[in-house]
Amino acid sequence: MQQAWTLIIAALVGIALGRRDIQDLMAHVRSELDPASGRVSAGSITFPARTDGHFWVRAEANGAQMSFLVDTGASFVTLSHADARRAGLRLDSLSYVLPLVTANGEVRAARVTLDVVRAGPLAVRDVPALVPERDPGVSLLGNSFLSRIGGYQVSQGQLTLHAAR
The missing domain is CATH 2.40.70.10 (Acid Proteases)
Structure with missing residues (x-):
């Protein structure tokens, strides 16, 4: 059940941010890791x-x-x-x-x-x-x-x- 909520929240964040913002966020996370x-x-x-x-x-x-x-x-x-x-x-x-x-x-x-x-x-x-x-x-x-x-x-x-x- 917790995984489902995580996916729902991630989808909502994705919709709110837009594709380009998600790519920027992922690039930032990758550069930190x-x-x-x-x-x-x-x-x-x-x-x-x-x-x-x-x-x-x-x-x-x-x-x-x-x-x-x-x-x-x-x-x-x-x-x-x-x-x-x-x-x-x-x-x-x-x-x-x-x-x-x-x-x-x-x-x-x-x-x-x-x-x-x-x-x-x-x-x-x-x-x-x-x-x-x-x-x-x-x-x-x-x-x-x-x-x-x-x-x-x-x-x-x-x-x-x-x-x-």
Whole structure:
């Protein structure tokens, strides 16, 4: 009986709010439960800093969902081995010839191009990216994506990515 009342109340709230308001409410609930999914508003998406001060973004690369650590100091989007596979890349066919100097020392990487990287309402096509030979274990959202959107800002513990105009 309690489930029936819950459904009736939910239906009445839905009718009162309207479809768009329900979508906004669900997006807000989703962003609270999963901060990396972001909070979308009018051509931008906002992410709260985690307790360690870093920003994580749940995005898609070649249609595959993955989590990226935002790294404004990284020249390129960089994929972990697991995320590269999810994006449809065959690691055994990549050419690891590009020498990189990272915080963890020197490593070789393969250059790849991602068809599209999408974060909420933002989509960038033909994104240059790297796959390091040694698995970094984390994917980075670097400047090959960030420099091609409308901009970004960090304020009061929030990162906002803006769509290009």
